[in-house]
Amino acid sequence: VFFADIVPQAPEDPLFGLIRAFKADQHPTKVDVSVGAYRDNNAKPWVLPVVKKADEILRNDPNLDHEYAPIAGIASFTSKAAELILGPDSPAIKEKRVTSVQTISGTGAVHLGALFLARFFPGTKKVYVSNPTWVNHNQIFSNVGVPVAQYPYFSKQTKGLDFDGMKAAISEAPERSIILLHACAHNPTGVDPTLDQWKEIATVIKEKKHFPFFDTAYQGFASGDLDKDNAAVRYFVEQGFELVIAQSFAKNFGLYGERAGCFHFVTSPASDASETTTRVASQLAILQRSEISNPPLYGARIVSTVLNDPQLFAEWKENLRTMSGRIIEMRKALRAKLEELGTPGTWNHITDQIGMFSFTGLTEAQALKIRDEAHVYMTKNGRISMAGLNTNNIDYFAKAIDKVVR
């Protein structure tokens, strides 16, 4: 018997299976609302104009080489990444309480954080994630031996936040548990707490001495406003929490395949930052070394070029407004069309939800039926990527929803 003979077949990643089926479908009006990547109004990938400019600058720089980046990544990238999520005036940055490590996009940042917690976290080694959450959270944490539990998040009745359920579960979790929170534009539901609700969540987390783990993959992409989309993280930092952040630049820079991301450890203002950050950084460097040695250059160089140049930074914000603005328009249009058609149910959640995704409330049976009958591809939990909709397919899409819901 060979080793390979006993390796069991793993199930196909459901999302990538769906993408394959979509590609194979020859129907002329097929619609892809499965994958979480921005598309322009012609359903095409969009290279941000500011990214094109940064690329041009990099290509014309005679001093650029292909040497290894430092283990912790490109410093001009990681420092600006921290400023972006924490705010340039963050007390944590001023007091040098932030340790930042460049990672393989957001996935790599979640993984590095999970690995670090698995190794060193002194509390209850269990992470509480929202139900539902980004599917990868579950396997990233369980792969490093951190058990995953859930807190309620989505209310099927209101198609909004189950705030009481969420608070109660966080409050009932054993003291010093790890609480994973989506900083904004929750994936897959599109439902975020309000700032007042965040404040209450922070209070419960503080009472129970839990450890917040923020995942931020959509800053600026959600509302179009960088400061609005990092408000929860800034609030927690202002409250003096010790916490970690996994940050992705895949969506807000359209750099999906370039894998630009960052992991941040923010120490408490009550601890001696001059000592703790050095120790944290030393251990993160060891983990990074054994996993990827040195992070990749290209995406981080693009982001760094933009974030370090005031004019390019302003242009990026413009590009962010283009993406978030188009998505918000599509939300309004979809809701209006469904209401016009008199589609059974309420549809305000389409415009109440934010970011790349909407949890439509369609059942698994309906999600399968709409694929078979209308060639509309959505994940079976009824999640749609708003970026897949455009002025050319929104009528068709709304009618398909209407038909399947009736």
Ligand code: PLP
């Ligand atoms: N976290 C969340 C909540 C996400 O939705 C995503 C992407 O879909 C990621 C992290 C990480 O993505 P990436 O590894 O492409 O940066």
